[in-house]
Amino acid sequence: MKISISVNGGAQEHDVEPRTLLVQYLREDCGLTGTKVGCDTSSCGACTVLFEGESVKSCTMLAAQADGGSVTTIEGLAAADGTLHPVQQAFHDKHGLQCGYCTAGMVMAAVGFLDENPTPSERDVREGLEGNLCRCTGYHNIVEAVLAAAETGAVSGGSK
Amino acid sequence: MIPAAFEYVRAGSADEAIAAIAEHGEDAKFLAGGMSLLPLMKLRLATPTVLVDVARVRDLSYITDAGDHIAIGALTRHRDVETSTLLAQECGVVASVAAQVGDNQVRHRGTIGGSVAHGDAASDLPAALVALDATFVLRSGSGERTIGASDFFTGFLETALNADELLTEIRVPKAGASGFNFQKFNRRAQDWAIVGAVVATVDGAKRVGLVNMGNTPLRATAVEAALASGASIADAALSAADGCEPPTDLNASVEYREHLARVLVRRALEASA
Ligand SMILES: Cc1cc2nc3c(=O)[nH]c(=O)nc-3n(C[C@H](O)[C@H](O)[C@H](O)COP(=O)(O)OP(=O)(O)OC[C@H]3O[C@@H](n4cnc5c(N)ncnc54)[C@H](O)[C@@H]3O)c2cc1C
Ligand code: FES
Ligand code: FES
Numbered sequence: 030m031k032i033s034i035s036v037n038g039g040a041q042e043h044d045v046e047p048r049t050l051l052v053q054y055l056r057e058d059c060g061l062t063g064t065k066v067g068c069d070t071s072s073c074g075a076c077t078v079l080f081e082g083e084s085v086k087s088c089t090m091l092a093a094q095a096d097g098g099s100v101t102t103i104e105g106l107a108a109a110d111g112t113l114h115p116v117q118q119a120f121h122d123k124h125g126l127q128c129g130y131c132t133a134g135m136v137m138a139a140v141g142f143l144d145e146n147p148t149p150s151e152r153d154v155r156e157g158l159e160g161n162l163c164r165c166t167g168y169h170n171i172v173e174a175v176l177a178a179a180e181t182g183a184v185s186g187g188s189k
Numbered sequence: 190m191i192p193a194a195f196e197y198v199r200a201g202s203a204d205e206a207i208a209a210i211a212e213h214g215e216d217a218k219f220l221a222g223g224m225s226l227l228p229l230m231k232l233r234l235a236t237p238t239v240l241v242d243v244a245r246v247r248d249l250s251y252i253t254d255a256g257d258h259i260a261i262g263a264l265t266r267h268r269d270v271e272t273s274t275l276l277a278q279e280c281g282v283v284a285s286v287a288a289q290v291g292d293n294q295v296r297h298r299g300t301i302g303g304s305v306a307h308g309d310a311a312s313d314l315p316a317a318l319v320a321l322d323a324t325f326v327l328r329s330g331s332g333e334r335t336i337g338a339s340d341f342f343t344g345f346l347e348t349a350l351n352a353d354e355l356l357t358e359i360r361v362p363k364a365g366a367s368g369f370n371f372q373k374f375n376r377r378a379q380d381w382a383i384v385g386a387v388v389a390t391v392d393g394a395k396r397v398g399l400v401n402m403g404n405t406p407l408r409a410t411a412v413e414a415a416l417a418s419g420a421s422i423a424d425a426a427l428s429a430a431d432g433c434e435p436p437t438d439l440n441a442s443v444e445y446r447e448h449l450a451r452v453l454v455r456r457a458l459e460a461s462a
Contacts, residue, residue, distance in 0.1 A: 030197060040323065046194065047192055047194075047195060047196065047197035047240070048192045048193070048194055048195060050231075051192075053191070068229060069190050069231070070196050070231070070232075071224070071227075071228050071295075072379070074292070074294065077294060077370070080297075083268075083297040084293055084294045084297060085294050085297055086294045086295075088231075089223060089224065089227050089231075089298075090223060090227070091197070091299065092225070093197050093199075093222075093242070094220075094223065094244060095195055096199075098229075126356060138293065138294070141293070142293060147360055156378075157293060159292045159293075159378035159379045160291070160292025160294045160295065160378075161292075164239075164433060
C-alpha cells in the first residue's frame, strides 16, 4: 500500500506491506537508523519516536497507522546548523548515557514528556520515563538531564 | 518480529468499520490502539487475515455528560481518559485507573474500548468498569445492544462481543470526584498488576473491583456485602479473595495473590474512606 508520512518535517512516500512496523519503515525505507530496536516486545522504549508530537513505541505501531501523519525521530531534533536540541544538550552535559543504546528512545520520550509537562518534579520524570529501560541502568543521570532540560525552559515537541 | 501478512482496511466511521468486518468475516479483526493486538500478532499468537483500523473513527472518541451517566466513546485513548476534567469531576476513578495503564507511550495509543474488548483479567480498566457496573454499547450490522460489564466478561480473554460487533461506547455512573482509590501492585515500572484492587463509591455504597484474581475482572461482592452490613474495613477486607480462583505464575502463587487481594482491598478502602 502507498503511504505518505511527514518524517522530521520532510514528505516521505513509500509503497509498503501493511505489516511493516513503523520502526522498520523508518530504519529501512527512510534510512533513519537513529531509532533502535531493543526488546521488540513493546517493553523497553528504545524505539520511541514522536507521532503527532506524542511519544509512541514504533515497534508496536504499523507504518500504515502513521499514514498521513507526522513523525519525529532523533535525527529530527538538532537544528540544521547542528545545534543540539535542549534535551540532547542536557544528556551530553549531564552524562545521561553510557553505551547509548537506549538514548535515542530516552531522548524522544523525554521530549514528548516535557512537552506535556514542562515543569516536572523528579518523581514526574521517573514516572514519565517508565516506558524506557536502560540496560546500563544509568537512570540517575538521565533523570538529571531531563530536569536540566526542563530548567532551560526551551523544550517543545519537534513536530507539534 | 514481523506479523504474518494481512490486508489492511482503514475505516473512517463506525458504519464503515462494521461493514468491513461483516464483509471479511471471522478472520478479520478491528485494530484500535494496537497495544494488545500488535504484540500478539508479532508473536504470531494472533494471525488475522484482515485488519480493520478503527483508530481514526474520531466520532467514537469522546467523553460526554449524558445526564444520569458519563458516556465514553470506545476509541477514546487512555491519555484522554486520564486527563479528562469531566471524568475527574464526575467519575474520577476511571481517570485515575487509566493513568496507571502501562506507560506514556502505551497511553498515547491504547484505547478504553480496546482494553474492554481484549477482555484481559490482568488489565486495569475492566476491573474498574466491573466495580462501577458500567454498561457497554455494542453495534453490528443488525443493530445495537447494551450489556452490563459483569455479563460482558465471560472467561479467559473471552467476552460476549461477537466477531462482527464493534464496541462503541462505555457508560459509567456519576460516581463523583472522590471516594475512590486504586491499588496496583507490581514489581517493575509499566507492568501489569500482579494484583490490583479498585474501590469506588456509587450512591453512597462502596464498590470493589479486583485485577488479576481470576479468569475475568471481578467484583469483590463479599467485601461489599460485609461493608454494607456494618463490618469494619479491616474485617471486610478479609473476604477479598473469597470465591476467587487466581492464576499462579512466575510472579505469584495463588496464596500470595489471595494475601495481596486482602491487603490491597484494605488499603484501597482506607484510602477512599
Ligand atoms: C508495554 C505495555 C504495557 C501495558 N500495561 C498495561 C497495564 O499496566 N494495564 C492494562 O490494563 N493494560 C496494559 N497494556 C495494554 C493496554 O491497556 C492496551 O491499550 C489495551 O489492552 C488495548 O487497547 P488498544 O486500543 O490498544 O486495542 P488493540 O490492541 O487495538 O485491540 C485489542 C483487541 O480488542 C479488539 N478491539 C479493539 N477495539 C475494539 C472495539 N471498539 N470494538 C470491538 N473490538 C475491539 C481488537 O480486535 C483486539 O482483539 C499494556 C500494553 C503494553 C504494550
Ligand atoms: S523495541 Fe520497541 S519497546 Fe523495545
Ligand atoms: S545507556 Fe546503555 S542502555 Fe542505556
